[in-house]
Amino acid sequence: MRPEQGTLISRAQAMEALLELLTDQPVIICNGFPSREAHKIADRPTHFYMIGSMGNASAIALGVALAKPNKQVITFDGDGNVLMGMGTLATVGALKPKNFIHVIFDNEVYGTTGNQPTVSNVVPLEKVAKSAGYVNVERVLDRDDLVYEFKDMLKKDGPSLLLIKVNEFVEDAGRVLHDPPDITRRFMKAIEG
Amino acid sequence: MIESDVFVQTMQDMGVNFFTGVPDSILGGIIAELMNRRLYTPAVREDEAVGMAAGAYMAGKTPAVLMQNSGLGTSLNALISLNVIYQQPCILIVSWRGQGGKDAPEHLVMGEVMPQLLDTVKIPHRTLTEKTVIEDFRWVAETFMKQRIPVALFITKGVVKGLHP
Numbered sequence: 473m474r475p476e477q478g479t480l481i482s483r484a485q486a487m488e489a490l491l492e493l494l495t496d497q498p499v500i501i502c503n504g505f506p507s508r509e510a511h512k513i514a515d516r517p518t519h520f521y522m523i524g525s526m527g528n529a530s531a532i533a534l535g536v537a538l539a540k541p542n543k544q545v546i547t548f549d550g551d552g553n554v555l556m557g558m559g560t561l562a563t564v565g566a567l568k569p570k571n572f573i574h575v576i577f578d579n580e581v582y583g584t585t586g587n588q589p590t591v592s593n594v595v596p597l598e599k600v601a602k603s604a605g606y607v608n609v610e611r612v613l614d615r616d617d618l619v620y621e622f623k624d625m626l627k628k629d630g631p632s633l634l635l636i637k638v639n640e641f642v643e644d645a646g647r648v649l650h651d652p653p654d655i656t657r658r659f660m661k662a663i664e665g
Numbered sequence: 666m667i668e669s670d671v672f673v674q675t676m677q678d679m680g681v682n683f684f685t686g687v688p689d690s691i692l693g694g695i696i697a698e699l700m701n702r703r704l705y706t707p708a709v710r711e712d713e714a715v716g717m718a719a720g721a722y723m724a725g726k727t728p729a730v731l732m733q734n735s736g737l738g739t740s741l742n743a744l745i746s747l748n749v750i751y752q753q754p755c756i757l758i759v760s761w762r763g764q765g766g767k768d769a770p771e772h773l774v775m776g777e778v779m780p781q782l783l784d785t786v787k788i789p790h791r792t793l794t795e796k797t798v799i800e801d802f803r804w805v806a807e808t809f810m811k812q813r814i815p816v817a818l819f820i821t822k823g824v825v826k827g828l829h830p
Contacts, residue, residue: 500720520723524746528716531708532747535720535728538706539683557716559709567706652751653813660723 481615483577484509484643486636487548489619490575493626494546498536498663501548502529504584505642506577510548512645517662521648521655527556530574534560537569540663544571544626551578551592558600565605570629574601575622579638587640598635608632667795667825669694673702675798676729679806681756683721685714686731691760691820693828696731711736712743715815718755719747727809729756734763734775734819737782744815745786754809757817761792764821783817790817793824 483506491514500520501507507521522529533547554561554576564572576597581587602609608628610621618636625632650658672695676684684699685706686692699705708714711732718728732740737759748755762768763776775782783790789808793801801818808816 498724522747524750525712525716525743528712528719528743528747531713531716532720532723535683535685535717535722535726536724537720538717539721539724539726557710557713560713560716563707563709563713563717656723656751656753660725663724 480613480637480639482641482643483579483638484513484641484645485615486577486618486638488513489615490548490622493619493622496662497544497546498533498540498659499546499548500529500533500536502526502550502553504550504552505645506548506550507648508645509643511648512643517658520659521650523648523652527553529553530557530560530564533574534564534567534569534572536663537572538567541569541571543663544573545569546573547575549574549576550583551576551580551590551597552582554597555590555592555595561597561601561604561606564631565601565603568605568607569631572631573625574606574631574633576633576635577638578635579640581640583640583642598633601633606631606633609635611635611637613637666823667793667798669698669826672825673698673704675802676756677704679802680727681729683718683726683728684731685717685721685728686758687711687714687733687736688731689733689760689762691762691822691825691827692731692733692758694826695758697828711740715740715743715748715755719751719753722753722755727756729758731758733760734779735772737779738775741786744788748815749787752813754813755815756805756809757788757815759817759819761819761821779819788815788817790819792819792821795824
């Protein structure tokens with residue numbers, strides 16, 4: 473049991489606070505509950521809901537960011553996803569896309585498969601990102617801090633990484649209703665131009 | 666033997682404008698040429714390259730991913746649970762290590778089963794030859810446009826000029 477667990481907010485609460493600050497930025501959301509929760513909180517055409525390819529959300533976001541250097545691109549990622557695709561922290565840190573904001577909801581478990589522990593309780597992912605070359609890196613525990621830091625990152629050149637410690641609570645959210653090809657087409661149209 | 670700059674120019678003429686991947690010796694000449702033209706974004710793993718290509722595609726680019734065929738193993742899940750189901754095409758330029766059983770031991774199994782592996786997951790593929798290069802690239806472009814999934818072009822040793830001919 474984590475000492476701060478009792479005081480942490482849920483991923484859905486954190487996500488809702490972030491989505492309130494976003495308008496038409498592309499957001500790539502990792503597979504599992506994060507995509508389902510984002511879909512329930514605000515289903516925007518600028519959302520790309522990843523349902524498979526675990527570990528790949530930040531790579532997809534990086535591709536979007538490199539191809540659209542004038543658009544700020546956000547990833548909603550999880551600790552399990554980041555650990556699986558940890559090399560992408562290095563690629564982002566090396567390429568330094570200014571328009572790249574990486575949010576990690578860190579609940580220290582593989583929530584979608586039954587809360588098996590990850591290793592993010594002992595491996596501080598924000599420090600890995602910092603060492604890899606991310607420019608702005610913050611770790612936050614509560615809503616006020618995450619709103620403050622995220623607003624700040626929206627104003628700054630990145631790459632930026634916001635790690636939010638969240639509890640294991642899962643919002644009652646169904647599967648993403650759109651078919652994958654529709655998600656692709658809708659997202660492409662929404663970020664055109 | 667196809668010159669690397671001709672290979673790259675042909676891809677650019679087809680409209681390919683986002684190149685990423687992980688190197689292989691057979692692809693060394695092509696990657697050097699892409700780097701000369703400042704067109705290449707290096708990835709650290711092939712599944713990452715496939716993810717970057719998918720993002721670039723959705724942002725309006727026509728992407729290609731270069732890899733050794735061992736990388737097909739690494740990226741197989743991304744290819745089938747991202748590109749195929751989301752209809753996100755990319756051109757896979759895959760070096761055929763282990764072809765005909767003549768290579769280092771780690772390449773032999775993939776070298777033997779690679780075409781059947783892609784058949785199994787329904788990813789279309791073709792092997793580039795110097796004689797058929799125009800038809801090969803035309804087939805790649807048509808399959809990309811028509812099927813909207815990854816399409817693989819295998820590069821065997823000696824077909825495209827490498828770094829050390």
